[in-house]
Amino acid sequence: MYSFSDRDVDLLREYREVPSRKRSLDLQRLLTRLRSEGIENKLAILTLQMGKEWAIGQLGATRGAPIRIYDDRRFVNYKDAEWALLKLRWVKHSGLPWPKELL
Amino acid sequence: MSYSLLGYTSSLVARADESVSLHLSRESGPESYTAELVRIVCGDNSPGGAGFKERLVDDVTPAKLSVRKQPLFTGSFGLIAIPAEAFDFAQGFSVTCRFFATTVAKGGRQGLISRQDMDTGRGWSLGIDDAGRLEARIDDMVLHIAHPLLARAWYQAALCYERNTRSAVLYLTPLRRSPAAHGRLQASCHVDAMEAPDAPIVIAARGSDLVKLGRGEAAEHFNGKIECPAVFDRLLEPAEVDLLVTVGHADARVRGLVAAWDFSAETPSSRIIDVGPSGLHGELLNLPTRAVASSEFDSSAMAWTERPSHFAAIHFHDDDFEDARWAADLEVRLPGKLRSGIYAFRLTSDCATVVERICFIVAAPPGGTGARIAFLASTLTYLMYSNMHSATDMAETEAKRGLWMTLGPAEIFLNEHRDLGLSTYDTHSDGSGVCYSSARRPLFSMQVGGNLWALNADTHITDWLEAGDFDYDVITDDHLHQSGTAILQPYGVVVTGTHPEYWTTEMLDALETWSQTGGRLMYLGGNGFYWRTAFHPDKPWLAEVRRAESGARFWKTEPGEAYHSFTGEYGGLWSRLGRAAQRFTGVGTIAVGFDFSSYYRRRPESQDPRVSFIFDGVPDEIIGKFGLIGGGAAGSEIDSADLALGTPPHALLVASSEDHSRFTLLVPESMTSSIAHHNGEENPRVKADMVFFETPEGGAVFSVGSISWAAALCHGGYQNNVARITANVLLRFADQAPFPMPFTPEPQEATDDRDRQ
Numbered sequence: 115m116y117s118f119s120d121r122d123v124d125l126l127r128e129y130r131e132v133p134s135r136k137r138s139l140d141l142q143r144l145l146t147r148l149r150s151e152g153i154e155n156k157l158a159i160l161t162l163q164m165g166k167e168w169a170i171g172q173l174g175a176t177r178g179a180p181i182r183i184y185d186d187r188r189f190v191n192y193k194d195a196e197w198a199l200l201k202l203r204w205v206k207h208s209g210l211p212w213p214k215e216l217l
Numbered sequence: 218m219s220y221s222l223l224g225y226t227s228s229l230v231a232r233a234d235e236s237v238s239l240h241l242s243r244e245s246g247p248e249s250y251t252a253e254l255v256r257i258v259c260g261d262n263s264p265g266g267a268g269f270k271e272r273l274v275d276d277v278t279p280a281k282l283s284v285r286k287q288p289l290f291t292g293s294f295g296l297i298a299i300p301a302e303a304f305d306f307a308q309g310f311s312v313t314c315r316f317f318a319t320t321v322a323k324g325g326r327q328g329l330i331s332r333q334d335m336d337t338g339r340g341w342s343l344g345i346d347d348a349g350r351l352e353a354r355i356d357d358m359v360l361h362i363a364h365p366l367l368a369r370a371w372y373q374a375a376l377c378y379e380r381n382t383r384s385a386v387l388y389l390t391p392l393r394r395s396p397a398a399h400g401r402l403q404a405s406c407h408v409d410a411m412e413a414p415d416a417p418i419v420i421a422a423r424g425s426d427l428v429k430l431g432r433g434e435a436a437e438h439f440n441g442k443i444e445c446p447a448v449f450d451r452l453l454e455p456a457e458v459d460l461l462v463t464v465g466h467a468d469a470r471v472r473g474l475v476a477a478w479d480f481s482a483e484t485p486s487s488r489i490i491d492v493g494p495s496g497l498h499g500e501l502l503n504l505p506t507r508a509v510a511s512s513e514f515d516s517s518a519m520a521w522t523e524r525p526s527h528f529a530a531i532h533f534h535d536d537d538f539e540d541a542r543w544a545a546d547l548e549v550r551l552p553g554k555l556r557s558g559i560y561a562f563r564l565t566s567d568c569a570t571v572v573e574r575i576c577f578i579v580a581a582p583p584g585g586t587g588a589r590i591a592f593l594a595s596t597l598t599y600l601m602y603s604n605m606h607s608a609t610d611m612a613e614t615e616a617k618r619g620l621w622m623t624l625g626p627a628e629i630f631l632n633e634h635r636d637l638g639l640s641t642y643d644t645h646s647d648g649s650g651v652c653y654s655s656a657r658r659p660l661f662s663m664q665v666g667g668n669l670w671a672l673n674a675d676t677h678i679t680d681w682l683e684a685g686d687f688d689y690d691v692i693t694d695d696h697l698h699q700s701g702t703a704i705l706q707p708y709g710v711v712v713t714g715t716h717p718e719y720w721t722t723e724m725l726d727a728l729e730t731w732s733q734t735g736g737r738l739m740y741l742g743g744n745g746f747y748w749r750t751a752f753h754p755d756k757p758w759l760a761e762v763r764r765a766e767s768g769a770r771f772w773k774t775e776p777g778e779a780y781h782s783f784t785g786e787y788g789g790l791w792s793r794l795g796r797a798a799q800r801f802t803g804v805g806t807i808a809v810g811f812d813f814s815s816y817y818r819r820r821p822e823s824q825d826p827r828v829s830f831i832f833d834g835v836p837d838e839i840i841g842k843f844g845l846i847g848g849g850a851a852g853s854e855i856d857s858a859d860l861a862l863g864t865p866p867h868a869l870l871v872a873s874s875e876d877h878s879r880f881t882l883l884v885p886e887s888m889t890s891s892i893a894h895h896n897g898e899e900n901p902r903v904k905a906d907m908v909f910f911e912t913p914e915g916g917a918v919f920s921v922g923s924i925s926w927a928a929a930l931c932h933g934g935y936q937n938n939v940a941r942i943t944a945n946v947l948l949r950f951a952d953q954a955p956f957p958m959p960f961t962p963e964p965q966e967a968t969d970d971r972d973r974q
Contacts, residue, residue, distance in 0.1 A: 139879075142619070149619075149621070150616045156612075158622035161623060161624065164264070164667065165265065176609060180632075181624065206927075
């Protein structure tokens with residue numbers, strides 16, 4: 115199993131700085147860990163307007179339960195929505211606070 | 218997220234001069250709409266996409282519609298109307314059945330078999346209570362077996378009542394191979410009196426109103442299998458109950474049989490057959506799954522057609538769906554000279570705040586129109602993809618795809634609206650796979666706009682055909698299945714859609730026959746010709762797939778359930794059935810990946826004079842390093858050549874894709890066991906092959922093996938090497954000059970899969 119470590123801060127920085135097609139294997143492993151979770155209350159990106167506006171949403175506790183908007187943030191850039199979701203998943207799975215040195 | 222209006226047409230496919238009815242339900246918002254018929258040229262309305270294009274059909278007068286909410290009822294059950302004189306309960310009665318519950322405690326009662334007035338409570342029922350225990354009711358008396366039921370274990374239940382003694386006994390017996398660690402259990406009580414109710418027998422749910430039941434509306438749905446329900450006109454003794462446990466169905470040694478339903482009879486149909494003396498046949502509502510393993514199944518026979526007694530159960534689900542049964546809001550006779558194509562009823566609210574489109578296909582007339590080119594709309598594939606819930610239901614999707622879960626309006630809406638029926642990619646609420654799909658409901662895979670998938674993705678091809686002013690007809694899977702090669706004969710070249718995945722035996726027979734007798738096939742997709750599929754013999758709006766053995770799939774068929782109920786055919790991958798796509802397209806599914814697409818690089822074979830027409834005006838070595846799906850023409854789901862699976866030895870692999878991503882993964886059937894390097898970064902087998910070969914009688918095949926190909930056609934205003942290659946091939950294929958077969962090549966040795974891993 116993947117073990118979170120201080121080295122992950124560099125990988126999070128790489129996520130922000132390196133084009134997605136060029137990500138390192140170590141970063142892919144971290145992302146796979148952050149994406150390995152159940153459906154219950156899962157946080158996801160919601161497309162509010164195709165190609166124009168996104169938000170963070172949250173699935174319900176059971177299959178078919180309504181999906182709600184998670185917070186007030188709206189993103190006009192999909193990459194920003196991804197970054198916001200990554201932060202939430204990091205805090206949830208690593209048990210560590212979001213690194214201060216990263217925006 | 219909401220849709221104001223939902224709807225479907227009476228048939229997914231129509232022809233000019235035929236009538237099409239439109240069935241609508243208002244979900245929210247405006248009530249008044251204007252309906253117009255439009256021809257869809259391109260459905261891609263995404264930013265930076267090909268651009269949405271439609272043309273109004275002036276010959277059809279716009280209609281004003283006032284739209285109301287129409288109901289939906291899901292959950293399957295059996296219904297047997299009972300004539301008043303059918304049962305004589307002078308002495309009493311007994312009712313028995315076998316059952317295999319899949320959600321023992323789902324938070325409510327579940328009916329097994331009942332004949333009970335829902336208003337007065339008069340009558341009897343067998344079921345599962347909300348604590349997961351076997352329960353029986355006679356009028357207002359309730360009996361239950363205290364021992365909780367086990368999920369996914371076979372039991373026999375019997376409720377026996379004697380009028381003279383006013384005693385009722387409930388029996389529960391685990392059947393052989395059950396993990397339940399107990400023998401026959403029973404409970405009894407005194408019942409004051411019981412009069413037969415004026416109610417039908419309902420199996421796997423409860424209800425008594427014949428009008429409601431007839432439209433599929435019932436309550437207390439059961440999840441699981443039921444087998445051999447039977448009714449007797451007297452109380453059965455314990456020894457007789459034990460005998461039924463042994464023999465299953467009613468036995469001549471057990472007197473007083475009134476009715477016994479053999480669920481192995483007429484499996485393809487929606488009828489349930491009473492093999493007792495009364496002939497009380499019934500109907501199945503809302504399409505439960507037939508041809509499933511029953512309590513006697515022991516793997517000695519795997520086909521229900523071979524030993525029906527081992528497949529004598531029906532699997533009922535509380536989310537089964539067959540037909541929305543919505544009343545029609547509009548009926549239109551299509552103009553006699555209406556050109557074939559993708560059409561929609563465009564519904565615009567009075568203040569134009571809402572515009573919805575309900576799509577269907579208008580197919581060319583039998584015999585065609587004189588066009589040499591036919592676009593084969595993958596109507597069967599469109600059907601099998603509706604209505605998908607995997608985006609919200611499958612936990613592993615993110616990690617598998619290497620993408621964050623991103624949900625659009627359709628996924629968000631469908632997540633909450635399971636009453637629109639599931640797709641064959643979903644699981645039922647009890648975890649079992651969905652193997653049927655119905656066209657008589659709103660079909661989200663027939664939407665234009667939104668995701669580039671199914672019909673919407675195929676409009677990149679129709680858009681390009683229109684932009685190039687090609688003279689073409691549209692034909693459909695439905696007609697290919699019904700009429701065979703006759704549908705293909707008028708055409709010199711057939712162009713597939715981006716994802717022609719589902720094929721019935723009849724469809725494949727027809728295409729192969731046509732292809733071997735001079736026809737020319739342009740396979741412009743990926744993951745094609747993959748799953749054997751079946752249409753219902755009497756209800757052409759229903760189709761079935763069994764996910765047997767292997768394949769890229771979201772659920773897998775249970776043991777003993779690999780044979781289609783509609784046809785009796787063994788299901789699964791065509792490649793596992795000896796008819797791999799490589800045999801007639803040159804390529805077959807090798808990998809899937811949804812994060813990035815890639816490009817093709819020409820191979821030395823592209824210099825062969827036999828394929829010079831393909832690359833006329835294309836000096837580039839790199840093909841398709843652009844596109845609207847993943848940024849390349851090779852991606853999403855890709856196919857490769859394989860001599861061992863049937864790629865003709867004389868086929869020319871003129872280009873292959875490369876540099877696929879870590880999340881473009883080999884499909885399971887391409888590996889004999891799990892391997893670490895099953896991804897596009899590390900495994901050279903992860904590639905799309907562009908293939909050409911000649912076929913007998915002057916025919917030929919050109920395949921690109923990629924779903925993403927068509928999404929690159931419009932790049933640069935249709936001026937690009939993908940569009941040029943496609944046009945070169947189409948023009949040459951439409952030319953009647955025969956393709957000569959090359960010299961007969963020396964047979965090449967088939968490569969062993971294990972060597973390549």
